[in-house]
């Protein structure tokens with residue numbers, strides 16, 4: 629595999645029919661791209677495990693997204709305790725104060741349980757942390773103390789688009805940073821400067837498919853093979869070769885997720 633899309637949702641029947649799943653998987657393999665299928669709910673955790681077990685270059689991350697904590701997370705614990713093959717992490721878990729689809733206390737309770745599982749099963753985490761609409765930093769004021777209560781956690785800040793100060797908080801805790809198609813279309817110069825600044829040994833590439841389709845494919849459904857566009861953009865913005873970005877980020881993914 630040349631590239632690994634470290635965060636996609638193509639296993640999820642809410643977005644992809646079985647036919648479409650097979651099609652985008654085949655296209656990814658043709659572009660030498662492997663993929664990590666990240667769950668958002670109890671149901672999609674099971675689907676991620678099923679997809680990974682039937683596709684050689686797909687792996688599963690199980691967990692409940694902060695939006696869905698209102699519907700429970702116990703089934704994830706059962707999947708983990710069954711030690712199903714192909715589970716390489718826990719996610720996407722975290723806090724989302726932008727929409728508040730689950731209330732704050734429920735989000736925190738779900739996060740704490742899943743952080744404990746990450747330690748119990750020695751698995752890395754795909755974190756989803758999104759601040760409230762006023763971008764006050766409130767979500768991080770809650771998140772970092774929770775994180776620090778569980779020494780030994782490792783993982784990545786998926787789809788990171790926050791400030792340099794928060795990025796430094798993450799790097800100082802050894803976290804990786806997930807970069808996706810947003811990098812190819814954002815006009816935010818501070819964000820572009822951050823993409824150039826993140827240490828290469830801490831970058832993971834991802835698509836978040838079916839969301840966040842990179843330029844120039846905006847308007848079509850995102851899929852793992854488009855992670856190549858993110859790699860190209862990172863090479864351009866950092867002034868390095870595509871090979872260097874590809875080799876480094878794939879090595880990072882293999883190291884963090886033991887794949």
Ligand SMILES: [Zn+2]
Pocket residue numbers: 635637666720836
């Ligand atoms: Zn996602």
